[in-house]
Amino acid sequence: MGLGRRLNNVDDTQHQLAWRVGGPQGSGVDSAAGIFSRACALGGLNVLGRREYYSNIMGRHSYYDVRVSDAEITCHRDRVDLLTTFEAESLARHFISVVEGGAIVFSEKDEDTPLDKITYLDPRAARDLTAMLEDSDLPASTAGTLEYARGHGVNTFRIDFDAVVETLAERLGAPQAIAARTLNTLAVAVSCALVGYEVEYVHEALAKTWPGRQKIIDMNVSAVSLAYEIVRDSLDTSGFDIELHATRSRESRIFLNGSQAVALGKMAGGLAFQSYYPISPATDESVFLEAHQNFTTKDGGSGAVVVVQTEDEISAFGMAAAASLTGARSSTATSGPGLALMVEGMGWAGINEAPIVVTLYQRGGPSTGLPTRSEQGDLNLALYGGSGDFPRIVLASSDLTESFYDAAQAFNYAERYQTPVVHLIDKALSSQTQTVPPFDMDPVRIERGSIADPERDNPDGGDFPRFRVTESGVSPRSLLGTAGLTHWTTGGEHTEVGRVTEDPVVREQQMEKRMRKLDLAASEIPLAEKLQVYGNPEAAFTLLSWGSNKGGILEAMDMLKVDGVEARLLQVRLMSPFPREELSELIESAAPLVAVESSFSAQLAQALRQHTGRACEHLVLKYNGRPMSARELYGAFKEILGGAAERRVVLRNPYE
Amino acid sequence: MGLGRRLNNVDDTQHQLAWRVGGPQGSGVDSAAGIFSRACALGGLNVLGRREYYSNIMGRHSYYDVRVSDAEITCHRDRVDLLTTFEAESLARHFISVVEGGAIVFSEKDEDTPLDKITYLDPRAARDLTAMLEDSDLPASTAGTLEYARGHGVNTFRIDFDAVVETLAERLGAPQAIAARTLNTLAVAVSCALVGYEVEYVHEALAKTWPGRQKIIDMNVSAVSLAYEIVRDSLDTSGFDIELHATRSRESRIFLNGSQAVALGKMAGGLAFQSYYPISPATDESVFLEAHQNFTTKDGGSGAVVVVQTEDEISAFGMAAAASLTGARSSTATSGPGLALMVEGMGWAGINEAPIVVTLYQRGGPSTGLPTRSEQGDLNLALYGGSGDFPRIVLASSDLTESFYDAAQAFNYAERYQTPVVHLIDKALSSQTQTVPPFDMDPVRIERGSIADPERDNPDGGDFPRFRVTESGVSPRSLLGTAGLTHWTTGGEHTEVGRVTEDPVVREQQMEKRMRKLDLAASEIPLAEKLQVYGNPEAAFTLLSWGSNKGGILEAMDMLKVDGVEARLLQVRLMSPFPREELSELIESAAPLVAVESSFSAQLAQALRQHTGRACEHLVLKYNGRPMSARELYGAFKEILGGAAERRVVLRNPYE
Amino acid sequence: MTTATKEPKKVTAKDFQVSSPVDWCPGCGDFGILSALQQSLARLGRQPHEVAVVAGIGCSGKTHYYLNAYGVHTLHGRMLPYATGIKLANPEMTVVGVGGDGDGMGIGAAHFVNSGRRNVDMTYILFNNAVYGLTKGQAAPTLPLGLQTKSLPKPNVQGQINSLMLAMASGFTWIGRAYSYNVKHLVELMVKAIEHEGLSYLDVLQPCPTYNNLYTKDWFAGKDLAGGMPRIYNLQDEGYDPVISEGMDDTEVFEKINAFTQKAHEWGEEIPAGVFLDNRAITTFGERISEQVPTYLTQPPCRRRIADDRGHATADLSSIFEELRIT
Amino acid sequence: MTTATKEPKKVTAKDFQVSSPVDWCPGCGDFGILSALQQSLARLGRQPHEVAVVAGIGCSGKTHYYLNAYGVHTLHGRMLPYATGIKLANPEMTVVGVGGDGDGMGIGAAHFVNSGRRNVDMTYILFNNAVYGLTKGQAAPTLPLGLQTKSLPKPNVQGQINSLMLAMASGFTWIGRAYSYNVKHLVELMVKAIEHEGLSYLDVLQPCPTYNNLYTKDWFAGKDLAGGMPRIYNLQDEGYDPVISEGMDDTEVFEKINAFTQKAHEWGEEIPAGVFLDNRAITTFGERISEQVPTYLTQPPCRRRIADDRGHATADLSSIFEELRIT
């Protein structure tokens, strides 16, 4: 995507803003974003945050996009109104991503750093930027980038943060090192002041950030005041007219990210046992569960989730699979490399009809790949990991609310069909922070499937036919420990009571029984849980997608609508059993059919063709580890609509 | 498949026979089959053996089918001419599988054993057999089975083996326990005598079986003489007129099984390092390699394969993958559960462009499944195992000769395309014993692909760009230890020199570079290595298959030909890159297109549809762990041709 | 969902027996272990449904089929995680793990080591036959370097793991060794191992007559020795005291560890069996969970009420929503 | 394909340095280890291309990027198999493995244990920081039970692996411990570890200032102690003799093992560092292979000539065909 080609999807009311803050990992980018997000949310705005960071603990570059609006937000914006930087590297990386009329806030010390002195700037980026700046006769330094930005209508605001901290220290009568801890707050406050945001919400955000820690709050409040003063008194903001104001409408909102939504969904769904091995970006879910493992129940009792950190993913899977046999709703969470280690266990759970749920947080692959970046490259592994044939349910969520309900529903699938369930999330979704209405618990139903009763199902005692061949494929299951229902389970082919067998007839019966459950699931699961149609259901221009891409696509569809183009999105939620019939019908009228996926190989499009024979006319793909933006998607769709696009349209953005 | 419905594909010359021997594991079934096979081969006949056994060391039932003919044999026969049994269980299991006019040899002691006294007879089988015998008013015992057989035109020959052993002991002046060691030989000799086979070849077979151990040979020769005497003098063979005679044409033949063919192919192909973890049915290959690890080379030197037994499959894969980086042709062998543990490593090899070969011996799945039975259920795991997208080569062999050349060629693929290769074998093929002409070494070529030269490829020294972005996708590779070519390798996304990077542009370049290699492979690999067409290339009736099924299909096609039906077989050899173009063209005229696969899910048919959109009209499937016979296939094809068949035609045989 | 039987009847070893055929080789040491396990469970008064026998893959991994109880055949090397999952989810069950030496010390060693860290209250019985039985006699990690069983084409090129030392280094709190043909002693030790509160490890010397022609019944019986005396002797007969109790001082603990180390390395003409270590100073994992989850034992994961009668979820997440609430 | 450099120049630590940025946290103990490794390799006179630094995944697993040599970043927990593959295929290379405690003692423990059995001639440097650094501070298997670092929401519920004991039980033939801020001693030990013929294990106490606020530089320096004396002392200064030589009798060996055990358990106010074990009585895996493959060292797998100049395979399988020939 050429430089300077900026599709200006700036939101144009005074209740909308796209803000980016960048800095070295460990320097407080996250907490700055948290304060800003809270301040906006407290003012009644919707907030959506996107977090980009390296597989590193300290020092490498991270940034946070916070987009706020009084309207619903489904996607980040990759061209921001306001960029706040903590170091030279942020300037170098993001100056290009500020809209015309927008602004960059930077620290005086970073005003003129040569690009080749920026430690972690990737050599490729440094090279390309240098060439670009040279093309414009600008120096290869942050000074050059700032000049470039100014040349493209961007305001640049220099702040001498060191001096500000000094002033603050004086005012507080505190040592400078203490005052310096407010740097994040200062940066946020400068941004807020620049757009004229109501300061009281910033204050309130501080109180929410450090509940009960009044001393810290007070210090930060002082910092905010100082920042507002400085902006008012010392900056020339005449050329900058972007404003942001609170709406003051205060509907009830919670503020959380995708992995927290999943964790809550699991708790709602009755999770009792979670084993895990740390791995990005899955760890957050388990850490959240651990921190909230004890909770109350509506019947006045108390619930709890036993959370166990294991020695590896093989163990994490095995523990949860075995725990599920006792009747405990059991789960684990991992990402691609972890799932790779679990696929032997998946087969075990499949043949033993063990209801285990695996939440799969997809990151960039293959192998270690891009551990902290997003991708949708593990669908095939989820669908086919494991030797031989066994049924499994695979579903994917596309936003926070869906993540919550899907996480709960996954257990119902697991227990109804007595088979492993893989719940796909992608990193973009799991790290997406958002304000949403508190999840309504009412729709959450618990369906435990067929559980054996000794008297009804095994009246004569003796070995219990746990794997009884039934028409539906589902057999009443015995929970380990129940009197009168002892049986065996084994990864080997087995008889009805679970003894290993190599009898060809019993083998066929058990294989067919197990696989029938997929047909059952396909027939029982309601359409809405299989797929969702957005946009104009009659539109020929048809997008096929899944997971977090939805957010960007919906916005891009809105943009198309402005151009008079009708489109529809088929968002696939269930990948196994694949909604073959339903999709076949829907795509008949698709012209063109365009798959939108965050992977090189477009695995959903592969599955679609495998099941329906229909190939997508276009694939809009992104596989650089960053989520798709509405702007990019809109551009790709226009290209396709204009007839100029190749079959594969790759979204590229070197500045992410 | 109904009882009694016997498609009589008895070979009708005097140079053909299907023989089965059954007995408890550890009792000498294998060695009996070995002697019989050798005796026939020495008489100039072609031999094909099929081995069925339990996941057990001693006691459970095993059997061996040996089919011999002066014509080429591609498949076992599941209706045999002659059944030799060591115990009651063999009678119960196999009496039904003897052709009209055939014969059963049994031991007096097994003449009247109640079915419910046969320890390891599967309850299901015992139940069904009892019902069947009762239907014919016969007792539920071996006596009943024998009577049943006689009622269906089968000759039954009772031998008092205990008495025979006693006689032999007397003749030899040896203790009975020693004489009893010839029991296998006796059984073979009785069979040979019954069909009038020339005794000198049996003698010769004994010499080949115990080379140099004259005492044992002599004792067994005496046993043979005794057996021939007994058959001549004490059995009434008047109703039995099947004969087998040597052809005496002695072309050079080696006698081996599929896993040995692979091992030899690997040695021919330059294998230098093999790591493995024991697992059925893959272990045999590594054991053979270990036993033959030192060999000579044509240039007068000596070759060797370092073979290492590891602690698990993760280690087996890792060692070989790492060894491959040094320039050693490296490989491992495993089956489904082992590959499940290797898929994380597969991704590593993929992103690091490490040329490792994995021989995958497919057994019944899922999970532990049917460890010693055959299936083709791991294609999906081979194609999709691993997180994210990376190129891989997947190929499958269909007979011993192909196994040999493919095993060698796999290394060329691995090194030319610098990527992991999965070579698929199935248990039926790996345990198939056969006489074949010694493999011609001449066609075996070694192509090492692009290996970096420090002077040419890194003249300036410094970090070597091992992962240089090239048009073909292939970059000159540096072998670890080479001066002037140091670089890094990592499972993380990386720059040209192999440093971890998260730069979006470099990521895209490397991803695209790697995936280009698949296009290169698709364009370079000759058609014959991608697929083979058998039968009438113009025939509309088109079979699509892979692996060991080929043998049975070819024979069934011959049978169809007798009926005047022309058919063709598309045998797919390369599954990744999938021969999309080539197959698309070939299947255009297919009517119907029938996939023949040994799995529940027909994974090749899935792949075909995914790549070409074309669904097969019929799936002929077998998934009870036993290989397909020509008879079964012929039946299925006729059903399809008759228009009466469902889409899925499942081959079932409860007597295997 | 564990429901107590109404009138708990007195159990005998018979209650743990099944009629299905056993498919081990004649003379296999596994028979003794099976029989001892049936006797031990009966002696401990367990009902079959209260017991889960969790197995690895191997000849040894078939043990649970020959036993009336909940039998869980897992994956090769993975017995411990599965056993742990069952015990943690249903702490009322008696969980006994069985598996081979290849299974436990080879492919499963990471679980072995890390299970020691957890000290879950269950028992691991390792069938130590020094070979991979079910895959036809390859060397197991317990076979010493340079030995060549009849199943090996060449002498063993890999060294031996001292399983007792590994168990100690890993943190198992009860460690014993028995011999599969001395069923009486085996029962005695199994009962102690199962009774031990924490993770117990019982190493059972198990002749494999089919593949291991070195460690045979005769060899253990000392038939090759001058005196013809059995190699195996009982540590406890010697007065060896394996107990580490809470509050013992470091010096005493070191003495115990030294004594253990010495005994664990003894091999050859004299082979000690018995209880090597009985460490009572370490909390079980269940106790540790209880500290963090007060309701753990009263409402274990397997029995938590997660839905009301109408199928509505019972979880009340309002306090967490409150924590996350911003407006 | 190892080609000797024409004029081997004298190498210095500089030759092992690279210019790319290091992304560890300020004050991380990893810096000391990196520097010591560069110095050690130079002191040993290795050329960069003769060295493979093989790494696991973790902060520690980045070490090889900061080093000029063949750097192989493997998978989490799998460093040892990869290192083994390289060394066995190219026995001329110096192979040094680096990795974290989670990597080595957690997910990788099966390889750790079984590598001990092989005794391949290479070196394993374990970065012992008691936490999972790169995944943000979870407890590693080396963190004692009940401790709570600042990164943990609750005290550690899992016990600690004594890594030295585990190495001993697994059969490592050289075992040492060092402290990452004592670079001089570290170099001394690394040189010994690499020189050792067989598998050496060097446990490096490595402060992680970001997540582990218990085992800090100050703590090791004994700043919290009454006397304020450093906790770490050098075993060799005490005259501790770690050598087990060939032919030593059992009693002597036991004494060594007891002394080792005692020292391996010492922790608290006094922490021993130095060489704990130097077992010279065990053959290396390379030697064992050479016994079975006489050409192993002269024609190692990486350099075997497998094709003639026309690309024809050189393998002559006729003798095997002969063995299989039936007619």
Ligand SMILES: Cc1ncc(C[n+]2csc(CCOP(=O)(O)OP(=O)(O)O)c2C)c(N)n1
């Ligand atoms: C992942 C995997 N790898 C390999 C195997 C094959 N396998 C089955 S049993 C066994 C070893 C058995 O040895 P051991 O654990 O000592 O048990 P034993 O048979 O001696 O009792 C192996 C390697 C398997 N089942 N799964």
Ligand SMILES: Cc1ncc(C[n+]2csc(CCOP(=O)(O)OP(=O)(O)O)c2C)c(N)n1
């Ligand atoms: C299969 C797999 N599981 C999990 C991870 C995630 N992971 C990366 S580093 C790490 C742990 C690092 O801890 P440690 O080995 O102690 O190294 P340190 O960072 O402390 O040096 C984990 C769990 C992974 N990369 N691969």
Ligand code: SF4
């Ligand atoms: S092979 Fe060995 S361990 Fe397995 S059943 Fe036979 S005797 Fe027992």
Ligand code: SF4
């Ligand atoms: S997290 Fe700890 S181990 Fe990792 S780099 Fe930072 S200080 Fe070092």
Ligand SMILES: [Mg+2]
């Ligand atoms: Mg064993």
Ligand SMILES: [Mg+2]
């Ligand atoms: Mg660590």
